[in-house]
Amino acid sequence: MLLLALALALQTTPPGEDPVDPYVQSNANAGAVPFKGGAMLTAFHGKAGIDRIADDLVDRIKADRRIAEILKGQDEVRLRRLLKEQFCYILNGGCAYSGRTMKAAHKDLGLQTADVGALVEDLQAAMRQEGVAFFAQNRFLAKLAPMKRDAVER
Secondary structure: OHHHHHHHHHOOOOOOOOOOOOOOOOHHHHOOOOOOOOHHHHHOOHHHHHHHHHHHHHHHHHHOOOOHHHHOOOOHHHHHHHHHHHHHHHOOOOOOOOOOOHHHHHOOOOOOHHHHHHHHHHHHHHHHHHOOOHHHHHHHHHHHHHHHHHHOOO
């Protein structure tokens, strides 16, 4: 218990991000277990490719009139960082995920199934832009799909 309290007390806010309430950080919060081996990381063009995909995804969401409103008032700097960490962790890129659980991260956003569908379309477009092979896109989306139940509230 003392270690948990100490870990929470030592959490710092990265530069450019808004402070958040303390929470327990764990790779389990990423919502999926990583792929085995390095084939998926290679298919996504390594960490640089993951960074480009995550940045492109956020830009697409901001421009997508179906879901852009959801990002209003959210910490975009933190979102970009955590997407990069989450994708890198799941793709077995050697990264740790420092975000909250999917349920906690999406609490009170009022996400609907249609919102998740729009997000998936935007992610597919970002992966296509990066040149990720269709089979690799599908494998990645299959890892992400179970997170829907923790993100959708209505």
